[in-house]
Amino acid sequence: MANDTFLKACRRQPADHTPVWLMRQAGRYMKEYMAIREKHSFLEMCRNPELACEVTLQPIRAFDLDAAIIFADILLPLPGMGIKLEFAKNEGPVIGNPVRTRKDIDAITNINPEKDVPFLMQAIKMVRKELDGKVPLIGFSGAPFTLASYIIEGEGSRNYVHTKKIMYEDPGAWKALMDKIADVVIVYLKAQVEAGAQTLQLFDSWVGCLGPDDFKEFAMPYTKKVIDALKDTVPVINFGTNTGTYLDIVSQAGGDVIGVDWRVRLDTAWKTIGYGHAIQGNLDPVVLFGPVAAIRKRVKEIIDMAGGRPGHIFNLGHGIVLGTPVDNVRAVVDAVHEFSSKK
């Protein structure tokens, strides 16, 4: 591998510089991406290995990033579970048969990656070949709570009323659902490793709607189940959005790396998580809309908060926002390398 700083950081080994990649680094802020997106729907792009490979590589060509992440969507495993994914003309995905009852839960099946998501495995293989050891490739999945809340609500939600109703009214049904989803995520991620993913990230995008005690009882154990099952494969990054008030419980689920959003200071977050985990984060993505001097100042502050300790992976605290200036993405990546270089 030409550049293994990312994998070294996952394992908390010293490296020449702090590695950096950016959540949603393949996306609509790049004109190369939009050129493809204008001709294809988002789901078409996910399901076409050539297109998925191409957009995965676009940010690697454009910026000096230390890792690639496979282009995919967290909802890709759903059809294989018996959940109907529909797209309301150019709107976001909607679920035709949201899960609301014990019967709905019992009907959920595990996936067969070769049959249900073959395009993803093909895309991973193609990207690995194209990268040719330049930087490592990250595979990913939604974490169990986020997938559960999506298939229960059926679409984006403000308050997660249906999800929490099941949790509070029928904890047994909730457990059955989460165990099934955890099993799906395990199969899904193991297939990605088999295809060539060199690190895995769990995205728990929606789990921050839970208070600390609910998180500990209803979400964390299933993330832990997934991470435990992946122990002998590749490094795992455990990332939840808006979980800064209970990072101590997040880290109990495990993960070689804990990802943190921008609502916490990196130094105090790492202390809370424990130095036995690497840490990933945590620049506010909206800082990239500001002037370069302000961006560089904030990058330096985060590098300084990591204190030179091995095991910091620089990232945003959330995905790149639509409209982010490409030159400012470059400024972040280059500033991370400049401020952290040990050479």
Added chain:
Amino acid sequence: MANDTFLKACRRQPADHTPVWLMRQAGRYMKEYMAIREKHSFLEMCRNPELACEVTLQPIRAFDLDAAIIFADILLPLPGMGIKLEFAKNEGPVIGNPVRTRKDIDAITNINPEKDVPFLMQAIKMVRKELDGKVPLIGFSGAPFTLASYIIEGEGSRNYVHTKKIMYEDPGAWKALMDKIADVVIVYLKAQVEAGAQTLQLFDSWVGCLGPDDFKEFAMPYTKKVIDALKDTVPVINFGTNTGTYLDIVSQAGGDVIGVDWRVRLDTAWKTIGYGHAIQGNLDPVVLFGPVAAIRKRVKEIIDMAGGRPGHIFNLGHGIVLGTPVDNVRAVVDAVHEFSSKK
């Protein structure tokens, strides 16, 4: 005053029971409210003292609450500041001339409550008369950051890009804007006290989009300015949503009471805030969609976390959610009194 447990708790004095009120306790979950709302727009209700008085009193009649809060909207002061409030046919409010430049900021004027929001002062006087000392009345305002982000974005926002751009690009313009808004909030809240408000709450509903350092630099000083100016009036409740990762900085702005959302444990939050402040919170509003047994268990957990220390005001961690069963609201209020009664 027949029931002064709420005011005692604001001042951290012992009381017979833990007082309880619920954010958005006057609202669409009540059929009495809907009977009025069906005939009048939300803004009409705010601007009609008789209607505002009536809906303020509805939850006081229906439940054994320890405080009333005046029915109003955080955007009411905007027209007096020279900001055009428009309503896109039954949609939420939209701002006709969002603030984006230094010139826009310089054009903002302070309000004259008697001229700009006379209906609010009249409503407060009417409610006080109707309550006749039964329970105290809370007045409120949006906090400076939340008002600033609303007039900059012009509508609800996901990422607050325009707001943060001004912060990062022109800190001088930001300071000028926030100082002006703080002056408006001070005038607005002092007028409410003059009319009869016996406590004031600042709602910083959107400030949780900021990381801790940005919060400390760009938001907290202006909330502090407001609270300092209100020192010799009535107790002030300082509530921000999604600020659980930096409650230490929130409490630096002051406030007799610090409000906390449900993403923190009440015991650790109070410790962080410091016992020199009372605390308000913090049941997850969606718990009210669950069974009564689960609701009572969680109410008891929060009462227990307060540990019998004087100065706990029970509330939800956020406003009551549309569709909440009325009987479950009653169950919360009664459970708070049952579990905390000292008699």
